[in-house]
Amino acid sequence: MNTASYTTEAIQQAITQGAITEAYQADPQQVIEALNQLRATEVTSYLQYKQHAYMAVSLFAPGLKNDFEAHATLELHHADLLAQRIQQLGGVPFYSPVDIAAQAASVGVRPEQGPTLREMIIENLLLERQQVAAYTTLVRELGERDPTTRRLLVEILADTERHASELADYLKSTSEVRP
Numbered sequence: 657m658n659t660a661s662y663t664t665e666a667i668q669q670a671i672t673q674g675a676i677t678e679a680y681q682a683d684p685q686q687v688i689e690a691l692n693q694l695r696a697t698e699v700t701s702y703l704q705y706k707q708h709a710y711m712a713v714s715l716f717a718p719g720l721k722n723d724f725e726a727h728a729t730l731e732l733h734h735a736d737l738l739a740q741r742i743q744q745l746g747g748v749p750f751y752s753p754v755d756i757a758a759q760a761a762s763v764g765v766r767p768e769q770g771p772t773l774r775e776m777i778i779e780n781l782l783l784e785r786q787q788v789a790a791y792t793t794l795v796r797e798l799g800e801r802d803p804t805t806r807r808l809l810v811e812i813l814a815d816t817e818r819h820a821s822e823l824a825d826y827l828k829s830t831s832e833v834r835p
């Protein structure tokens with residue numbers, strides 16, 4: 657291509673802004689902040705599911721350990737997807753555990769490890785529901801101002817609603833479960 661038809665300033669701006677053009681109608685800093693908050697809930701969710709997988713070992717529902725592991729893997733994938741988008745928007749994903757804990761707590765998410773299997777599943781359900789609410793709110797706020805972020809959030813939201821639904825169904829079907 658012939659870059660001579662572009663001013664030095666235009667080329668510099670293109671390099672600085674990458675994917676962000678004048679058609680981008682959201683505030684990148686606000687979106688980055690919100691994505692970092694959501695990502696912190698995903699990292700927390702990952703840690704919580706891993707912890708539950710470790711602790712479910714000696715309990716009498718062996719399939720749940722694998723379910724917790726599978727959920728943990730997907731939560732980490734969600735965190736990765738959000739990190740990629742944060743980077744594309746010119747931001748930096750939080751990586752300090754202190755920052756991640758603070759960001760997750762700011763939307764009401766803290767890692768929990770109840771003493772029984774049933775309590776663990778309830779904790780996971782509550783965490784997933786907090787995420788469903790947070791993702792739904794951000795999707796609505798973004799509207800059409802950042803279609804790529806919106807589409808990503810909708811994809812993660814669908815996984816999260818599926819998790820919440822599965823956990824609720826499990827609790828309904830095993831209301832007598834005690835480890």
Ligand SMILES: [Fe+2]
Pocket residue numbers: 698701730731734816
């Ligand atoms: Fe997730």
Ligand SMILES: [Fe+2]
Pocket residue numbers: 701727731784815816819
């Ligand atoms: Fe989930």
